[in-house]
Amino acid sequence: MVFRYLLKFRFNYVKYRLFLFFILISLFTNAQAFRNxxxxxxxxxxxxxxxxMSKSVVATTNNVNATYWxxxxxxxxxxxxxxxxxxxxxxxIANYNHAAFAIPIDKESALGISIIRFGVDDILNTTALIDNxxxxxxxxxxxxxxxxxxxxxxxxxxxxxxxxxxGVNAKIIRRIIGDFxxxxxxxxxxxxxxxxxxxxxxxxxxxxxxxxxxxxINDEAFESISNSIPGQNQELPETTExxxxxxxxxxxxxxxxxxxxxxxxxxDLNMRFEQTNDVFSSEFISIDPALGFQxxxxxxxxxxxxxxxxxxxxxxxxxxxxxxxxxxGVGFNYKGIHVDYALTNIGSxxxxxxxxxxxxxxxxxxxxx
Numbered sequence: 001m002v003f004r005y006l007l008k009f010r011f012n013y014v015k016y017r018l019f020l021f022f023i024l025i026s027l028f029t030n031a032q033a034f035r036n037x038x039x040x041x042x043x044x045x046x047x048x049x050x051x052x053m054s055k056s057v058v059a060t061t062n063n064v065n066a067t068y069w070x071x072x073x074x075x076x077x078x079x080x081x082x083x084x085x086x087x088x089x090x091x092x093i094a095n096y097n098h099a100a101f102a103i104p105i106d107k108e109s110a111l112g113i114s115i116i117r118f119g120v121d122d123i124l125n126t127t128a129l130i131d132n133x134x135x136x137x138x139x140x141x142x143x144x145x146x147x148x149x150x151x152x153x154x155x156x157x158x159x160x161x162x163x164x165x166x167g168v169n170a171k172i173i174r175r176i177i178g179d180f181x182x183x184x185x186x187x188x189x190x191x192x193x194x195x196x197x198x199x200x201x202x203x204x205x206x207x208x209x210x211x212x213x214x215x216x217i218n219d220e221a222f223e224s225i226s227n228s229i230p231g232q233n234q235e236l237p238e239t240t241e242x243x244x245x246x247x248x249x250x251x252x253x254x255x256x257x258x259x260x261x262x263x264x265x266x267x268d269l270n271m272r273f274e275q276t277n278d279v280f281s282s283e284f285i286s287i288d289p290a291l292g293f294q295x296x297x298x299x300x301x302x303x304x305x306x307x308x309x310x311x312x313x314x315x316x317x318x319x320x321x322x323x324x325x326x327x328x329g330v331g332f333n334y335k336g337i338h339v340d341y342a343l344t345n346i347g348s349x350x351x352x353x354x355x356x357x358x359x360x361x362x363x364x365x366x367x368x369x
Contacts (some may be wrong), residue, residue: 050065071154094120108193120147125147185212191203300333311323344357
């Protein structure tokens with residue numbers, strides 16, 4: 001009985017080593033190659049208010065969270081603003097956190113800074129579980145984290161035309177996989193917003209210069225798992241990757257409903273320069289539309305709905321269908337403190353778990369009145 005247990009345990013241990021090995025190899029192949037899905041954690045989004053509208057805020061974002069959605073939206077903030085967000089994904093396995101701060105320089109320009117962390121903590125490292133004599137020693141198990149960080153530095157300014165604003169992000173990317181590997185990356189975003197009467201337009205170009213990541217691998221840690229498949233993958237590959245640019249274009253309109261209610265609607269077109277499963281896709285460009293609505297009562301209580309992530313999916317029987325992702329959110333604003341909640345989903349298709357997202361935004365100008 002004990003022998004069967006040890007045999008089963010050792011088999012699972014070997015499978016784990018192979019799994020970890022393939023993860024590391026998949027991260028570090030294709031030297032200096034464009035990656036279709038590089039730095040994907042930066043596509044999750046921030047602010048429960050925006051996520052409740054299916055991320056349809058490129059044209060209307062106008063507070064501290066514009067550091068992520070469109071830095072041009074920072075123009076016009078009146079005083080210090082801050083924002084915090086927390087969410088858990090995949091049944092609490094992964095945690096996603098965001099913090100941002102913005103300050104006006106004058107009536108025509110503003111600065112912002114933000115940080116994002118997406119990570120899985122307390123992962124069991126069993127690569128040293130079996131000692132040199134072949135004995136299992138549970139004391140040799142350690143814990144490590146796999147985490148991605150993004151640091152955004154934003155500047156926004158009104159252009160010559162009164163209703164035209166521009167914003168720029170300089171971002172630094174830090175990715176860490178325990179003691180196994182780590183990378184640094186850098187890139188730039190640029191955004192525009194234009195307003196005329198009750199219409200708003202926004203354009204956001206992400207990774208406009210391409211975002212460049214370079215990885216370094218712990219040779220000793222790699223060596224400990226490199227023989228999981230004897231005679232294969234004995235050499236460390238080059239470890240650079242380049243993220244392709246992406247575009248987002250949004251159109252929004254405000255409506256006044258009666259004496260107390262306001263309606264905001266926005267449609268965004270999210271564009272990648274590659275062929276994907278998006279509802280509109282070609283070899284040159286793929287487009288994923290998103291639509292969001294927000295109804296508020298005197299800017300005090302907010303109700304939000306949205307739909308996006310339209311994907312062409314293929315089942316195991318080769319039948320094809322169209323999937324989409326609905327989102328829902330509510331919010332409250334009292335004396336410059338915004339509390340928002342969203343029920344949303346970061347999965348590409350319908351099997352992912354829905355996630356509860358909370359965010360807090362404060363505007364210090366209300367405390368000066």
